[in-house]
Amino acid sequence: MDSIKIVILLFNGITALDAIGPYEVLSKIPNSKVYFVSKEPGNIYCMGGLNLVSQYSIKEITEADILVIPGGSGIDSLLDNNEILIWIKNIHNTTKYTTSVCTGSLLLGAAGIITNLKATTHWNHIDKLKKYGAEPIKSRYVIDGKVVTSAGVSAGIDMSLKLVELVRNETLAKLIQLAIEYDPSPPFNAGSPEKVSKELLEIFQKANAQKSNSEKK
């Protein structure tokens, strides 16, 4: 059984669950190892206040079987960071699967990886994919060749179970789903913009605009 090297990019302003959902699933693949990597190793602050520890500098990681690019508001400052973009391209050349969660797909876009591919991202950012020459698809995750992009935050869990099937088999994917008791039962039916009222969507957009303005100040 081939070993699987899983590389998850961390950066300040990351959404923790974007990284930890895939981590919890993929780290359970037998004979796999997860590498958390960032521009410089050390503490990485997440949206909301948590710190995750990055063990490796991007200079130390030159290949991956599965590359995971999470999202979060910190992604914006990476979109023109050549060192990161070149690193992503180089790793992508070595992967079996290059993947993203939430707005992580925008970074794949900036690295030129989703040009002419079908891709997805967080519902509230999906139009931005066109800027990178990708065809936006509203779906929990989208597989186009070896590039797998997923929708917002929690969608990384669904995508990762599929990845387990792709790199191993369906039985293992199901065993891991059972281990994390992933039998979701949200108490509300409000997980996508199509499922909520127009009023709720307006409150969401208004709150987001205010947040975005206060971040700019």
Added chain:
Amino acid sequence: MDSIKIVILLFNGITALDAIGPYEVLSKIPNSKVYFVSKEPGNIYCMGGLNLVSQYSIKEITEADILVIPGGSGIDSLLDNNEILIWIKNIHNTTKYTTSVCTGSLLLGAAGIITNLKATTHWNHIDKLKKYGAEPIKSRYVIDGKVVTSAGVSAGIDMSLKLVELVRNETLAKLIQLAIEYDPSPPFNAGSPEKVSKELLEIFQKANAQKSNSEKK
């Protein structure tokens, strides 16, 4: 609007998603703050290799509005740790809600908090609740008075959305669900023991027994 103090216990051998699922939901409550706390502050290693940073010692945290006790194999060594058990009891006396994810409920049990209450935990550990005088309930989460316990790992997300409704309101809970695009669509239907084949369940139990044996060695 009252501020909400959310306290999440960390310990070596924690399941990262048990803590990060609730964190991602609860940290989005306006005017709230999340405190990650452990016996000693510093790096906490999770099952699978990740390190999370604990900012506070249990000595520094004396109250909480919401206490979250995650699970993981590291819970076993805490079940007879008097310092932790007394701390949990003291915090519980100050909370609006005392909660657990996965095998975190066993620690609530050891602290005497679920005696005579309905409670739940990871499906593979649910019989252990009886040892603590609790009535085991197979459910995504169980609310009994101010004690809220949830099923395995990913169930902490469902529970936390319900907690948002309880401490604030349904509109906010839905806004947060929308923000994390929690519209789950697992690629397989294998999230609970009732949903998988007898053969798959046997493979799971056999792998678990082997792992448990190798940990004892």
